[in-house]
Amino acid sequence: MTILYTLDIIGTFAFAISGALVASKKKFDIFGIIIIAFVTAVGGGILRDVMINYYPINWIGDLNYVWTILLAVVFTFLFKSKIEPLRKTMFLFDTIGIAVFTMLGTEKCLNFGLDPFVAVIMGVVSAVMGGVVRDVLTQKTPLIFKKEIYALACFIGSLVFLGLRKIGVPLNLQYTLTITTIIIIRLVVVKYKLELPKIENDLFGLLKK
Amino acid sequence: MTILYTLDIIGTFAFAISGALVASKKKFDIFGIIIIAFVTAVGGGILRDVMINYYPINWIGDLNYVWTILLAVVFTFLFKSKIEPLRKTMFLFDTIGIAVFTMLGTEKCLNFGLDPFVAVIMGVVSAVMGGVVRDVLTQKTPLIFKKEIYALACFIGSLVFLGLRKIGVPLNLQYTLTITTIIIIRLVVVKYKLELPKIENDLFGLLKK
C-alpha cells in the first residue's frame, strides 16, 4: 500500500514537527529537539509494539521513519517562522497523522491475532501516546487529556475500521473510510470547539440542579 | 484461586478510582480520565511484564481488567461526591490493592523462574508504579516517594511472602499472611503518621549534633 505508507510518513513528519516546535519553545538545544521530535513521532508506536511484544519495533524495522524525523527537524530549523502561520496546514497534517496511526495500529494488532477490543485500544495508544510523552518531557499538562476530543476521534475511527473489516468491505475502502471518519470528527470538533464532559459534578450534583 | 482473583479485581477497581479522581480534579475530560484510570490500575503490571518479557501482558491477557476499569470510571462519574467522604473505605480498597498486586507480582516472577530478589523488586514495581505514572501524567510529585511508607510496606510484604514460600507453608496461608502483613503495616503507618527518614543530614551532620 504505497499511498498508506506515504500517509504514514506524512503523519510522522507532522508529529516530528509538532515535537520540534514544542521543544524549541522550551529552549531545548538542537539535540534535545531531535529527541523530542523522535519521541513524539514514534513514541506511540514504540509503546504499542513493546506491549504486544512485536519485534522489531516500528522505527528499528524501518529507518525511513528516522530519516523523516531528522528531515522534519531540519525543516523546522529552516522554516520555523513560516510554519507557525501555516497552523491550518500543520493541523491537517497532524490530523492525517493520527488518522493513519490509529488505523495502522489497529490493523497491526488485528493481524497479530489480538482481541478486537485490545486492537482498538492499541490504535488509540499508537496515535495518542507520542504526544503524551512529548508533553511529559517538556513539562506540559498533556493537552489531549483536556481538549479537542483527540483520543475519542481515534477511538471512534478504530471502531469504524473494525466494523468495516467485519462487513468485508474492500481493503481500500476500509482505509479510506476510517481515515476520513477520524479527519471529519477532528475538523468538526475543532471548528465547533466541542469538548467532552469532565467529572466536575456527579449524578447527585446533577439531580440537585 | 477465586478469592485472590476477586481481590485483584477489587484492587484494580480501587486503583482506577484513585486515578479517575486525580484526573477529574485536574479537569481532564472523560477520555483523559479513562486513560489515567487505566494507567494507574495496570501501569505497574505493564512495566513488570515488559521488563520480564512476559507475554501477553496483564490486561491484554484478561480483558476483565479493562471492564473493571471502565466500570470504575462510570462509578466515579456517578458517585464522585459520595466517594470522597468515603475516604476510609477507599483507603482500605487501595491497601487491599497494593497488597494483592505486590503478592501476585512477586509470585508471577518466582513462577517465571526469576531470582527471588528480582521477584521482590518486581512485586514492589507492580504495586507502586501505576501510581507513579498517574502522578507523572497529572504533574504531581509522586506521593509515594515522600509519604506513607507505601513502597516499604510492599517490600516487607514481598519478603514475608518469600519466607513463607521457603518454609513451605500452605498456599492459602502464604497468601493470607502476606496480604495481612502489608495491610497492617499500611494501617499502622497511616494511623501513627510514620515516615521514613530522608537524607537531609549525613553521618557527619549527625555526629556533630
Next chain:
Amino acid sequence: MTILYTLDIIGTFAFAISGALVASKKKFDIFGIIIIAFVTAVGGGILRDVMINYYPINWIGDLNYVWTILLAVVFTFLFKSKIEPLRKTMFLFDTIGIAVFTMLGTEKCLNFGLDPFVAVIMGVVSAVMGGVVRDVLTQKTPLIFKKEIYALACFIGSLVFLGLRKIGVPLNLQYTLTITTIIIIRLVVVKYKLELPKIENDLFGLLKK
C-alpha cells in the same frame, strides 16, 4: 573484559549517586531515593533492552548492578555533605559512566545484529535516558535537553566506535579510544561552557540580520 566491567560498575555507582542526590534534595524518603537512584542508573539500559527485545534486561541478568546502586545510596546517606564539594570527582565518574554506557550499549546492539545507525541511537539512549527519567520523576526539566552537549558527546563517541570497528582496530583500542573521545568532548564542553544552538531564529530570521 574486567576493566570494562569495572568501569561499567563505576558508572552505575556515579549515576545512582546523582539520582540519590536529586531525590534527597526533593525531600524524598529513603525508599523514594532508592527508586530514583535505581531508575537513574539502569533506566537507560532498561529502555534499550526493552526496545531491542533483549532478555534478560540489564539488571535482571546481573544483580551486581542492584547491589552497586544500594551501596551508592548508603554511600550518599553517609557522606552526602562530603560528596557535594567533590563535584569534580563526581563529574568525572559521571562522565566515565556515560562514556562506558554509550559504548557498551552500541556494542550490544551491534552484536545483536542491528543496523549500525540503530546501534548508535541505542548507545545514546543507554547513556542518556536514565537521567531523563530521573528528571521526569523529580519534576525537573531534563537538563540534558538544554545543556552541556551531553547527548551529542555520546553520539559522536558512538560514531567513533563504529568507525574503529569498521577499520578493524584491536578491541582494547576501540574501547579506549571511544571512551577517551567522549570524556574529552565532555571536559572541553563543560570547561568552555559550549552550548548547541537552539531554534530561536530560523533561516529567514538569520538572513534578515
